Amino acid sequence: MLFQHVPVVATLLAAAVIEVAALPKRAQQSLGKHRVTNIELGPRPYYLVDNMEAGPLKDRLGACSEDAMRPTKFSISHRGGACLQFPEETVESIMAGTRMGAGIQECDVAFTKDRQFVCRHDQCDLHTTTNIVATELGAKCTQPFTPASAANGTAASAKCCTSDLTLAEFKTLCGKMDGFNASATTPEDFLHGTPGWRTDLYATCGTVLAHKEFIALVDGLGLDFTPELKAPAVPMPFEGGDYTFEAYAQQLADEYREAGVDFARVYPQSFQFAAVRYWLEHEPAFARQAVLLDESGDRAGLEAAVANLTRYKDAGVNIVAPPLPYLVELDGANAIVPSRYAREAKRLGLQIITWSLERSGPWPPSTRRDRRAALIITTRLSSTPRPATATFTGSSTCWRARWALWASSRIGRLRLRTMLTAWGF
């Protein structure tokens, strides 16, 4: 789902930076992966718990350190599920997220020049998430690479969209960590600039995916799907032809139907109300689990977002997905309580999926605001009718899931309140 796009100032990396541009062309990988049953979280959750201050929360979390882990739909991958470590929206990211227990896999859907669907977080992010500017395809970009100019005081830039390329061209690219070098004077240097809180350790030419390949891969893994139809970054109909927004929305349902996937395994998402409304009207079975991503409160304020809930309900939406801060507020005694938005959604019988625990940088969060954002997930979990889901960008889904579950218990809530007080909320 969403990850705040922060322009990244060039970061000097440690010595062993892998030269993405110098990578060999990727050998075509077989997508026939077997099911993953041995779930491993890696060292990160244990590291995080070890670094917590002593107290009941640390004890409680530490107590599950030797438990066997299992996949769960409680964990929805984000851009594959491991984009702090692996190039996003690639086979490798999906495999890493799956290894860490994701039960539902995400592909953000954008279209190519020949109207094929590919997995990319943004229709126009190829210049920061692939090696395109350093390949001959860079010339096809909406805006090809422009070097930084000290004399003109301008940063290096480029804008490359999936709709600039055919699917076959797109498939020759290497996925890399999202980032760019704003002071680059060469296309090769532009590829660098991975933020310091990510790593290039596994950025060895990520395997980019067509949406149809995503379906085959995730189906083979036995997991569920959450494709997100991204807002088109070009005027629709595309190139003035017959490829309308409606045709684009229809194509998503068609690709699952053609692959023989039961719609009960698909949670199509979109920030575009028009897309969800289209599915409700033309593909009701596909729309039953459609997730309306809602950031309407960002522009118009929370009350407007609350008012919108009735419209969504009346249109037939079953699941809304607001960002975490919409869902909680403080009461007079400084206790975290469900917000008006959360209460109204519940009253209307809307289910809630939320995002994003980590919006901007490392965990544990260092600012008061981020710590608070991280905590509020817990109150929402205790205020929705069904076990809710959350999207995670990082590598410690189990740990967070368990924290959230713990926090939704009565004792957990009491202890959380103590913690919040200690943290000055």
Ligand SMILES: *[C@@H]1O[C@H](CO)[C@@H](O)[C@H](O)[C@H]1NC(C)=O
């Ligand atoms: C700097 O600006 C001048 C005048 O607009 C332009 O001709 C030139 O190409 C620019 N140089 C770079 C490196 O952007």
Ligand SMILES: *[C@@H]1O[C@H](CO)[C@@H](O)[C@H](O)[C@H]1NC(C)=O
């Ligand atoms: C960014 O680009 C500049 C100019 O090309 C280069 O000197 C610098 O080493 C680059 N930074 C990284 C992290 O590659």
Ligand SMILES: *[C@@H]1O[C@H](CO)[C@@H](O)[C@H](O)[C@H]1NC(C)=O
């Ligand atoms: C949500 O609320 C905003 C602000 O009132 C409004 O502009 C927007 O059209 C609403 N969205 C829907 C789908 O009703």
